[in-house]
Amino acid sequence: MVPHPVLANRYACPEERPGYVKQLFDHGAEHYDPVVGWGFFGTGNLYRKTAQSRHGLKPGMQLLDVACGTGLMAVAAREVLGGDDTITCVEPSDGMLAVARKKLKARFIQSGAESMPLDDNAFDFLTVGYALRHFADLEATFREFHRVLKPGGRVLILEATRPAGKIGSALFKLYFGIVYPFFARLLTRSHKAEEMMVYFWETMDTCVRPESVVAAFQAAGFTEARRIPLMGIFSEYTAVKA
Numbered sequence: 001m002v003p004h005p006v007l008a009n010r011y012a013c014p015e016e017r018p019g020y021v022k023q024l025f026d027h028g029a030e031h032y033d034p035v036v037g038w039g040f041f042g043t044g045n046l047y048r049k050t051a052q053s054r055h056g057l058k059p060g061m062q063l064l065d066v067a068c069g070t071g072l073m074a075v076a077a078r079e080v081l082g083g084d085d086t087i088t089c090v091e092p093s094d095g096m097l098a099v100a101r102k103k104l105k106a107r108f109i110q111s112g113a114e115s116m117p118l119d120d121n122a123f124d125f126l127t128v129g130y131a132l133r134h135f136a137d138l139e140a141t142f143r144e145f146h147r148v149l150k151p152g153g154r155v156l157i158l159e160a161t162r163p164a165g166k167i168g169s170a171l172f173k174l175y176f177g178i179v180y181p182f183f184a185r186l187l188t189r190s191h192k193a194e195e196m197m198v199y200f201w202e203t204m205d206t207c208v209r210p211e212s213v214v215a216a217f218q219a220a221g222f223t224e225a226r227r228i229p230l231m232g233i234f235s236e237y238t239a240v241k242a
C-alpha cells in the first residue's frame with residue numbers, strides 16, 4: 001500500500017520518488033531544525049519526549065529511530081533513555097545525517113526504511129517521526145519493522161494528519177499549505193526550505209487515511225495496532241510485535 005500516489009508535479013513515476021525526496025532533504029537539511037521549531041511553536045522536543053515515554057520507552061531499551069532526519073526524535077529519546085549509547089538511527093539523506101551526527105553519539109546507518117541492514121529481533125522500541133508519508137510501501141515497510149523488533153517490541157509513529165471535517169481540513173490547508181511555506185521562505189530566504197514545506201503539505205493532503213495505516217500494521221503481522229488522535233491534527237500510531 002503506497003502512502004500517497006505519485007505527485008506528477010514533482011516526479012514522474014514511483015522509481016523517481018526516492019531520488020526526489022533525497023535531494024529535497026539534502027538541500028533542506030540546514031534549514032530543517034529552525035523551520036520545524038518555528039512551525040510547531042517550539043513544542044517539538046517536549047511532545048516527542050512525552051509521546052515516547054507515554055508509549056513505554058524506558059532506560060536500557062534498544063531504540064531504533066527510522067527516518068531520523070536531523071535527529072529530533074533521537075535527541076528527545078536520549079532524555080528518556082538517559083544516554084544515546086542504545087540508540088540506532090536510520091536515514092537516507094546525507095544532509096540530514098550530517099546534522100544529526102553533530103548532536104548524537106548514536107549508531108548511524110544510511111538506508112531507507114524499506115530494507116535496513118539490521119539483524120532480526122534486535123530492538124525493543126522503534127520510532128518514526130513525521131516520515132511515514134515518504135516510505136515506498138507501508139505494508140512492506142511495516143514487515144521490515146516487525147523483522148527487526150524483538151518479540152514484545154513496540155513501534156511508535158508520530159504523524160500530522162489532515163482532519164476529516166471540512167472546516168478543520170480548510171484550516172489545516174491554510175496553515176500547512178500556505179502560511180507555513182511562506183514563513184519558511186521568509187525565515188530562511190531559501191527556496192529549497194519553502195519547497196520542502198510545500199512538499200510536506202502535498203504529501204499530507206494526499207496521504208492514505210488513518211484506518212489504512214492501522215490496516216497495514218495488521219497485515220504486516222503486528223498486534224494492538226491503533227491510532228491515537230491528538231488535537232484533531234496529530235496521530236500517534238502504535239503496534240506491538242507479539
Ligand SMILES: C[S@@+](CC[C@H](N)C(=O)[O-])C[C@H]1O[C@@H](n2cnc3c(N)ncnc32)[C@H](O)[C@@H]1O
Binds near residue numbers: 067070073114131134
Ligand atoms: C520530516 S523529516 C523527519 C525527521 C525526524 N524524524 C523528525 O522527527 O523531525 C522526514 C525524514 O524522512 C527521511 N526519509 C525519506 N524517505 C525515507 C525512506 N524511504 N526511508 C527512511 N527515511 C526516509 C527524509 O530524508 C527525512 O530526513
